[in-house]
Amino acid sequence: MFKAFDKVFTLENILYMGKGALMALCIAAVALTCGLILGTLGATGRNSRHVIPRTIANLYVTIIRGTPLLLQILMIFSVIPSIYTAITGKVLRIDPILIGMIALSINSGAYQTELIRSGINGVDKGQWEACETLGLSSWKTMKLVILPQAFKRIVPPLISEFITLIKDSSLISCIGAVELLKSAQVLGADYFEVMSPYLLAAIFYLIMTIVVSMIGAKIEKRLAVSD
Amino acid sequence: MIKVEHVSKNFGKTHAVNDVSLTINKGDIISLIGPSGSGKSTLLRCIHGLEKIDGGAIYLDGEKMDPSDKVKYRKQRARMGFVFQHFNLFPNMTVLENCTLAQIQVLGKSKEEAEQTANEYLQKVGLQEKKDSYPNNLSGGQKQRVAIARALCMAPDMMLFDEPTSALDPEMIKEVLDVMKDLGTQGMTMIVVTHEMGFARKVGNRVVFLDQGEIVEEATSEQFFSNPQSDRAKDFLSKVMYD
Ligand SMILES: Nc1ncnc2c1ncn2[C@@H]1O[C@H](COP(=O)(O)OP(=O)(O)OP(=O)(O)O)[C@@H](O)[C@H]1O
């Protein structure tokens, strides 16, 4: 099964895979950050008094959470260049990594919408009322009183979202983005044996997810102390 | 100074407050009492505007409180401080920050000015040494005193209390009532929803007895406790007074 084991596990190949792992981490970090922005907008929309932002946010969450991520990646991969071609008449070549980042950001934004919303709604209603009786506007209430408290509840699920994104970044290998899984496949093709590179990729994914969850546990502990 | 005229508030089919009229004069200390679910909190919240009224009107110094006239309405509400049963302090801020937040953000005071005012009122409620503590490190009685100080920092000219001592351990009730009594002595107009009959009797000057969303009896404290008129008030007092 591991015919090319000793040939694959060389320093050079491990460094090559390490680069892929860094790319996966980078993609996940970008998606988490952009998703946080989209998620904040989405949560604001979903909690809005007005119908239009509420409807848009609801549609966004329903569509993204109701369809497979792989399909979303493939669709964005073909939709963006064809829109560009339709508008400018030119052919667009974008880095598949960039497409992957966009797709994962949009996807994560929908999940983060729900996560942020439940964090905000989990803050005691009495906090809103206290601010109201003190004359604070609802925007200032949100910014100064609610969000800082919601943040504490949001951090732990955000960390799991980051772990999910690290793993899900592997899906963009299907559009040719050279991240960790794709790197393994490239090596597999070189040595006519996939098991050893896959094993190496699994080890890298595990290291990343374990380290992130350990950091997460530390952060959670620190947040709990200030309660 | 406050005139409540035929105010009603429904929650679905529940008539929480039903056609209530009430006048509160400057310096009054009104105790709102009545059985659980009689609409005491709802009435108090309607007066402050935390609940939108379904009928009637509320006047402040002769001027109607109208939520659609936003600027004026905000100024009217700012004249009333509100103290909650569960304190509703901001857990992410120190005692001092709890007291200065709205002064800075709403009244536009500088941090120094706001802290000076906060210190003054914290001293008044006996908690100046706790100014750098977080609410979760305070006892219930201390939390409620901070909440009172926080409301006072906004310089209201009347204070509304919704069962300020109901969430407290018995040994902490007095420290909060003492603060409220001091306020009353200094001439603060107060409306207090309470189950503390001793407070209603000794500190309050008038009692409004509610049942099923309606005012059943309104009298001076002395009259109400020594000689209640309605059967429902008699029945209520026989249940809550132990003597
Ligand atoms: N937000 C709400 N939604 C639905 N019903 C409510 C709401 N608030 C109050 N009610 C109902 O209105 C009625 C009056 O409630 P309210 O809280 O004013 O009573 P209360 O006199 O303050 O009682 P307690 O002594 O238990 O605090 C009750 O029947 C209550 O169930």
Ligand SMILES: [Mg+2]
């Ligand atoms: Mg009540």
